[in-house]
Amino acid sequence: MANPTHADVTPHNILLIKLRHHGDMLLTTPVINALRQRYPQANIDVLLYKETRPMLEAHPAIRQLHIIDRKWKQEGSWRKFLHERDLIAAVRASRYDIVINLADQWRSALITLLSGAPLRIGFAFNKRDNFFWRLCHTSLVPTTNHQQLHTVEQNMTALTPLGIPAQGARASMHFSASDAQKVDALLAERGVDADFIVVQPTSRWNFKCWEEEKVAATIDRLAQAGRKVVLTAAPDKHEMEMIARIEALCTTPHRVSLAGQLTLPQLAALIARARLFIGVDSAPMHMAAALDTPCVALFGPTKLQFWRPWGDHNQVIWAGDYGPLPDPDAIDTNTRQRYLSAIPIDDVVKAARNFLHD
Template sequence: MAESAVPLRRALVIKLRHHGDVLLTGPVFSTLAAAHPGIEVDALLYHDTREMLTLHPHVAQVHTIGRDWRRLGPLAQLRRYWGLYRTLKARDYDLIVHLTDHWHGARLARLLRPRLAVAPAPGKGGRVADRWWRRSFDTLYPVVGGNRRHTVEIHLDALRRIGIQPTEATRPLRFAAGEAAEQRVAGLLATAGVQAPYLLIHPTSRWLFKTWPVARMAALIDALTTRGQTVVLSAAPAPAELAWIGDLNARLARPVAADLAGQLSLKELGALIAGAQAFIGVDSVPMHLAAAVGTPTVALFGPSGDIEWAPWQVPHRIVTEPVSCRPCGQDGCGGGKVSDCLTAITPERVLAALDALLAEPRQ
């Protein structure tokens, strides 16, 4: 379907997924802003993921749905959804871009009645639900799965389908930490006596089966500190991740320069990564934050797809083990929470990848 000749005044982009998925929608907003100067592009997200897009220069308003709404009673749910509907209806959208298969998008496309609505195509099962989905949107775009296309490109396919083409200027990720976050991080680093350059290592993920073995990470950090490099640690405040960091610190031959695990908001984590010489981590939200703030990245990939989720448009090195079954997308081999393709990666390979990355000329 070709793009409407009438300029778009206001659009809603819907992405009801996790933090990293939301951050990777940024180029959709930038591309719409470039294609239709003066357009206001809003986002509809889960409430806990809002910091991924707040302060983004091409996001006009961020509307949210609470993940806990489904646990409320029928009347409380109705009040919240009715309030959201009234807010969105008042915005009078010309375009809805729905980037997942979540049924909220189909319902809103029917209720809000934009001039144009685009969403991913369902499967070929021909079920009644699929037919209802297809009739909820004006046009559908194909989703290329199987670790064959980067997630950012799949998002942009929604716009390509309606005749809006991204440019090199609109394709990068963006993340705005904000002055308050930057000042707090600067204060924490100053208190710890950390000065640039420093390496930021975020070794964990909310899905621990994506995480490199703690003994191997300890060996890498010891190698870095032995040669005098300044290492800063971060991790989410989740109990399982903090326990993992505690185990890591207990194994180190010497302490890192600063351990900020569990102490940072998402905005503050972005500010910390932005100031780093390089980022080392696994397939996770912080890895995507590093890409969004332009920090060179070494990323370890195990069961997840490195083509689909690689650091986007930032100098990087991906370290994987060439085994025939990866990426399998499973929570460890046989569902056992331990991935052999990660445990086989050696500290020496990660160190070599970092050295090659740091030696790469910067523009």
């Protein structure tokens, strides 16, 4: 159980572990920001998957990122072992006073144990209720109320042993000056002035997407001569094909596509400059919320309690308010079904205009 005496520690080196997707990494930033506020002199490092590095690489509170590349296993058992050995050596050499393991994998628990840190905090997950998980951590935080909490709030409970409260948890997304300059140059090149809307209608999961016809109709109703709509997407074949279908259906000339042309930090720089972000349940939606850009977020059969945008200037439009949805845990993620189809265009346009004060 959490030990309140740990609130007295003054750590020099702290490691945070989270091995998940891009959006999950962004939602660890409230923990990083709270640690920086409590321990302004401490070095804070993060262990994460290589592909999620762009979410945290510009964060000013982070000293270094330890990387796990999921492609190591493709190099063969011996090469993978050498990579893992070098990672453990780097973690041990950093002499961490505190390791905070936000992950639920055995791999993260083993790294936590091998770090040698005197204080090793983890979650008391039901599925990990065994001797080895307890051995890896010196302090386990209960998860009994996690079903009622947002992911940010769940993450923040890991700081309970340090006496750091969850109140005021603030997410953040950072980008470099060169990322901002690249985006400014692209916008100038496309004739986009300061007043624009970002629409990211894509997700790597098709079931999270709204129909192309409805996206196009929404763009047509919001775009105008003095306020262009900028379309964005990942450089993924399926996402780019979806953008092409949407563009073919649009009639307004006041739109620009930067789909597939931006890194995640560059996308953050773009969203930070926008009047409004409209998107589905995805990492860019969490980025918009973290950047405090007004956000209209379209949700289908996702656990809203966990994944709604975290911040003050957001409106969620949930397909479940317009018709029945399947249980999120029962979804076949490869389905082609569009569960957002019940969401009306008028409601999305109205929500957008409320933020735009049209």
